């Protein structure tokens with residue numbers, strides 16, 4: 001959406017550390033690890049050697065459920081603890097930590113969030129586990145004077161965004177939404193993990209929250225990950241149906257099938273998130289950054305309709321550009 005945000009291009013992002021537990025990723029250079037093991041992501045670009053190896057993080061509940069049948073922890077994981085993670089994070093001194101742990105690993109996500117806040121780094125929670133929605137963790141980030149963005153990254157053009165945009169369209173024409181569903185299948189490890197009902201609970205809740213923010217009663221709506229289909233690989237297919245009533249009860253219905261490549265669809269949003277998080281930090285903002293979270297996440301602390309969320313996000317990007325230009329001009333004087 002933006003080549004520049006607050007004067008930053010995506011190429012300005014520098015990786016200083018990476019953590020995983022997978023035996024095929026720990027100890028590898030980051031450029032190799034991102035394609036190792038069961039990763040289904042398509043190799044679109046050749047990432048140059050980073051000179052930085054993936055470190056072992058504490059396992060906690062990271063591989064509970066079905067994921068543990070296809071990913072085995074590296075030998076060094078047994079020696080990793082929450083304390084060693086905090087020490088490694090303090091040594092790497094990141095400005096920002098991006099958390100892409102599996103859905104359902106509440107303990108592990110909480111550990112990374114705490115280590116990040118303690119190291120004075122901002123945190124982007126791409127998972128649906130509550131961090132921005134946790135009063136305690138959100139307060140910790142405010143107390144430590146760092147930014148927090150979350151929870152549950154939206155895809156760039158994904159089923160939730162399409163669904164909420166279509167609901168807003170129905171409402172804007174005065175068509176009352178009566179019933180709707182959003183069913184999703186995919187073939188990557190995220191979908192394998194989500195095929196386990198115990199692991200997908202937070203994702204189901206997060207998708208319902210996004211629909212509630214769009215202004216409908218989503219308590220009875222079927223919306224979520226609905227199955228692992230291995231041959232789809234990194235492709236994700238969403239099936240949407242919306243039924244409504246127009247003037248004098250005239251029925252209206254719509255069905256859409258959306259097919260996307262899952263990993264780049266998330267990367268596009270992270271490309272925005274890392275740069276707005278950095279801008280917010282430079283402007284002295286701390287804690288949950290509400291003006292951008294409703295656009296970037298499915299389960300923000302303060303939700304908004306699709307059009308309001310987009311408006312607020314674009315206004316933040318515009319103001320960040322102006323702030324940056326003022327700072328540069330002050331520096332020159």
Ligand SMILES: NC(=O)c1ccc[n+]([C@@H]2O[C@H](COP(=O)([O-])OP(=O)(O)OC[C@H]3O[C@@H](n4cnc5c(N)ncnc54)[C@H](O)[C@@H]3O)[C@@H](O)[C@H]2O)c1
Pocket residue numbers: 019020021022025039057058059060061062063071099100101102103104105108126127128152153154155188189190203262263265266
């Ligand atoms: N389109 C998307 O890709 C997208 C969009 C929105 C949200 N998300 C969310 O982002 C998260 C990650 O998704 P993904 O597709 O990258 O999953 P993935 O399965 O490809 O990657 C998860 C990684 O976490 C590692 N891991 C497990 N336990 C760990 C621990 N304790 N410490 C460190 N690493 C650990 C795994 O080994 C694996 O490499 C999920 O919660 C998902 O719901 C993804």
